[in-house]
Amino acid sequence: MGRPVKIQFPLLGQHKGMATSKQPFATSFLMNNMRLYDVLDKRARGGQRPGLTAWGDGDLIGDASNPVVAMCVVSSIV
């Protein structure tokens, strides 16, 4: 076996701005759907992003062929 070289997870995210042979420390030239904090134990070690799931009661706003184009939060006393 050769010498063990520690491979760093790209905690500083994607970086495509330097020479290909000078990839900055703790960055990646290509990644997708990864984040700094993992969802399994909430540690800053790198992991798959959380999944998207319906909010609240999961009501369909309008119909499935039209996007939710705007949202806001209104505070009222009644």
Place this chain on the structure above:
Amino acid sequence: MAISLTEYISIRRLVAVSNDEIWWEDNVATGSMTELDTSAYPIDTTDQLNIFEAYQKAFVVNGAKLGVADFINTKLSTADIRPNDSTNIAPLHGTVLTGGTSGATMIVDYCNAVNGAALVYGFTTSGTFDEAGEVITGTNISGDPTAVSFTLDALPVAPPHWYPWTVYNNDEATYGVMPNKAYLGCLYNGRTVLSGNPESPNNWYMSRQTNPWDFNTNATDDQAAVAGHSSDLGELGDIVRSLSPYKDDYLSFGCANSMWTLFGDPRRGGAVRELSLTTGNFGANSYCWDNENNFYFWGNNGLYRTQIPGNPQCISQFKLPRLVKTEAASPLTHRITLVYDRDRHGILVAITALATGVNSNYWYDLNALDEQEIGAFFPESYPATCGVYSGVYYDSNTPSLKGMLLGNTDGYIRVFDDTVKDDVVGEQLNAINSFVCLGPMPMSAIPQRNGTLSGIDLTVAGVQPSGDADDSNDVDFKVYTARTASKTMALATANTGPNIAGTFAGPGNVRGTTKRQSVRAENVVFRLQNTAESESWAFENMYAYLSDSGRKK
């Protein structure tokens, strides 16, 4: 002495717009949404639409359709708001009305007519206006006459209501004129602000302070309505694309190719100054603030950050150069939404094709700042059905409903959920294709020489035996080698024909995990990924076993 406290809270509600409909959260304990009846004054969501909160209402700005979703007022109806022209008059904004038989009282907010049939919206401060035929009276603070007296012709209606946003009494002679169209709106310093008028795209219009129904700019007092544009003196001014108020301190105008900021109130010593003459803002919702008063927006060259006052810095320029060209997003075909996630301390930059929902997104993580204080960009993609068209951080009264909400292509509102390992669309689970490329790195410690990779060892999250919720699933790996770093990157990007491939079993580090296959080359890239449904993974540590293997040939 016994102390009794009665908790008095304001209720936060989510309002969402889709399919020409406005929905509101009628059960704030469960997040249940109900449609608000907009049939009397329909909106058009195929046109641009924005929405903002002011005075316990949601103001909807939809071109020629300007409307109000009112969550606070009681609606009174009368066949004649001014039955006797010589002794009566319509109530003013702020007049207190009293029911003749019920004794109920109301502070008038809005009245839609100066004479004849009218609707009066006001906050009921005591009692209940209880029946048709009740005579309502009050006294205006000014004018001649001042006596208000009218008879209800229908039962009062509790909120919410939906009605057109007009000037008070629909009386343009007294309360001014609103723009014929507007696509941008916000609340700033007690004024409702409109802009994005195609007839005058460089102008903005502000209502009187504390009165969203008064746009009369001829009044001369400090609180009166005001209109203007943001430019150097004598210049026409740039096209306004976004209104970004920050508390009551300042209002930024994001224009096509410039940024301007109004400090203070325009009627009382306020000043408009340029924020940038080299970048504009992409769109109405392409901005946000973090928790340290930093202003972020998508500008002409990527993602920008500034404090106000300050000079915007393109924070994506060094790490993701030519980002705007890469994304090829146009305001005509794409929507770019920025939302600051208070819980995760990062910003979601969502770039979505309006026609299809196809998306390209970046999670800008503020927990990982580099030496230039620039955060980390993590690219993300979602199913087209989950393309982001709108977003808001919802600080709900119900803790389980708090979070960054995303309005998606398929008419659902979604959140990121740490316990969910897929993107959920109805009953369908869409596996998250997550991967990361590590390297390129030279395989020999001596420059310009070949090296040999003789083993790889990856430890993923969790511990054996598996079964805990925080255990990582298996991770596939591929090794790409080549003479140059560029070539290894191209191979890893293409993701075909790896030199070595396999799977590391999770969780933790299973005995015998080390992969002992060897390959000789000059540069290496490791690609780790998981594309399986209902699986997730996290990195703990990784070692590659490398040795020098002589001169390159």
